[in-house]
Amino acid sequence: MVLRGERWMLKILIVDDMAVSRLILKKMLLKEGYEIAGEAEDVTDAVSKYESLHPDLVIMDIGLPGKIEAVKKEILKTGGITAIREIIKADSNARIIACTAMNYKEIVMEVLSAGAKDYILKPVEPAKLIAAIKKVMGSEV
Numbered sequence: 114m115v116l117r118g119e120r121w122m123l124k125i126l127i128v129d130d131m132a133v134s135r136l137i138l139k140k141m142l143l144k145e146g147y148e149i150a151g152e153a154e155d156v157t158d159a160v161s162k163y164e165s166l167h168p169d170l171v172i173m174d175i176g177l178p179g180k181i182e183a184v185k186k187e188i189l190k191t192g193g194i195t196a197i198r199e200i201i202k203a204d205s206n207a208r209i210i211a212c213t214a215m216n217y218k219e220i221v222m223e224v225l226s227a228g229a230k231d232y233i234l235k236p237v238e239p240a241k242l243i244a245a246i247k248k249v250m251g252s253e254v
Contacts, residue, residue, distance in 0.1 A: 123250065124150035126166060128159040128196065129174035129212070134235075138172055138212075141239045147246075155179070159196040164203055170250065172242075173197055175213035175224060184217050191220065194227050201228035210245050212237060 125147050129135045135152050142149060150168040153159040156179045163171060179192020193211065200207045211224040211232035224232050230249040233241050 122146065122148050123169045123246070124148045124166070126150050126153065126159070126162055126168040126171045128153045128171060128177070128193070130154050130177050131174075134174065138237065138242075141237065141242055142172075144239075145243055156192050156196040156199070160199045160203065163200045163207065169208065170246065171200065171207065171209045173209050173211050173229065175211050175215060175220065184215070184219050191215075191223070194223055197224065197227040197229050208249050210249055 125142055127135050127138050127142075127149060129138070132154075135154075139149055139152070150166045151162045153162045154177075156177055159171070159173070159177070173193050173196060175193035176190045177192035177196060178190060180190070180195050182191050193213070197209055197211065200209060207228065209229045211229040212235060213220065213224070213232060214235040216234055221232055231245045233245050
């Protein structure tokens with residue numbers, strides 16, 4: 114975090130395989146005064162950028178290319194869960210908010226057990242995103 118004036122500025126890494134989703138999140142976060150540390154589009158890129166950029170927070174899409182699971186008879190891409198696990202393995206204090214359109218109890222439980230601190234549903238609403246950030250970061254924002 115960087116102190117700007119009297120406010121701590123969070124450095125956030127945005128991870129999503131869709132450029133338009135990254136752009137939407139980036140605009141929301143910048144409007145609220147957060148700093149974008151970087152962007153990643155797959156599991157390998159996410160872990161690498163986390164380790165090199167040391168962001169304060171990660172917004173992680175779950176539907177990244179990679180792992181594929183069957184949940185409630187649907188085949189879903191869940192590579193983001195792998196990325197969460199790898200980041201937590203590298204830094205047990207990592208703060209990650211999962212961002213997903215998959216509103217299945219099984220996926221939510223897996224995301225949280227992998228190490229995410231919270232999750233929000235797509236399409237992302239700015240107020241819910243900011244509330245999740247404040248919840249995860251606590252008194253640091």
